[in-house]
Amino acid sequence: MSIHSSSRQILIHGLMLVLVGLVWGLVVPSTPYPRLALGAHIQFETNGLLFIVLATLLLALPHRVGRLSVRVMLLAAWLTWAMALSEVGNAWWGTNQILPIAAAQAGATGAAPWQELVVKLTHIGAGLCLIVAWFLLVVGFVKRTPDQE
Numbered sequence: 001m002s003i004h005s006s007s008r009q010i011l012i013h014g015l016m017l018v019l020v021g022l023v024w025g026l027v028v029p030s031t032p033y034p035r036l037a038l039g040a041h042i043q044f045e046t047n048g049l050l051f052i053v054l055a056t057l058l059l060a061l062p063h064r065v066g067r068l069s070v071r072v073m074l075l076a077a078w079l080t081w082a083m084a085l086s087e088v089g090n091a092w093w094g095t096n097q098i099l100p101i102a103a104a105q106a107g108a109t110g111a112a113p114w115q116e117l118v119v120k121l122t123h124i125g126a127g128l129c130l131i132v133a134w135f136l137l138v139v140g141f142v143k144r145t146p147d148q149e
Contacts, residue, residue: 001115003058006070014075017048024088031091034066035106039099040087050130054137065140069133076126083126095119103129118127118137 013018024037030130031037054073056063090099094108103110110116 001067001071003065003067003070004102005090006067006074007055007058008013009093010077011050011059011075013057013081014048014051014053017044017051017080019048020084021045021048026027028091033091033094035109036087036094036099036102037091037101040084040091043080043084043087047084051077051080054133057137057141061141062144063140065137067137069136069140072129073133079122079126079129086122089115091118093119098123109112 017144020079028034028037028041033058049066057063058073091113093111094106095116096101096103096108097110097116098113098120102108111119
């Protein structure tokens with residue numbers, strides 16, 4: 001898989017995250033924990049825009065980001081889907097361990113242990129992978145491109 005095709009996939013993930021977030025925004029008021037549902041809506045929108053920017057940078061500007069780095073970025077997109085979808089579930093579950101401030105604002109008192117675990121693992125996995133992906137992106141742009149040498 002080439003850097004270009006992987007970058008296009010990242011772009012499609014970003015566009016789809018934004019689209020799903022817009023549609024999810026219509027559901028927010030009808031959930032048991034609308035404040036947590038709003039958090040999911042915000043996750044879809046902001047992470048979608050994040051991946052659109054990331055892919056646009058890869059597709060439009062000269063860089064030294066390698067194939068493996070782009071695959072990590074694509075993995076980050078997949079893990080972000082899992083995290084955002086766990087927040088959709090959380091709009092019904094009301095977990096309070098990984099997002100205590102939002103849970104307190106929503107009046108969530110906690111959920112079943114497996115639900116807490118799903119939300120916790122998806123947030124930790126996506127968060128760590130996003131940090132690594134953006135670090136690799138920055139390194140790929142800081143390195144001098146062949147035309148700069």
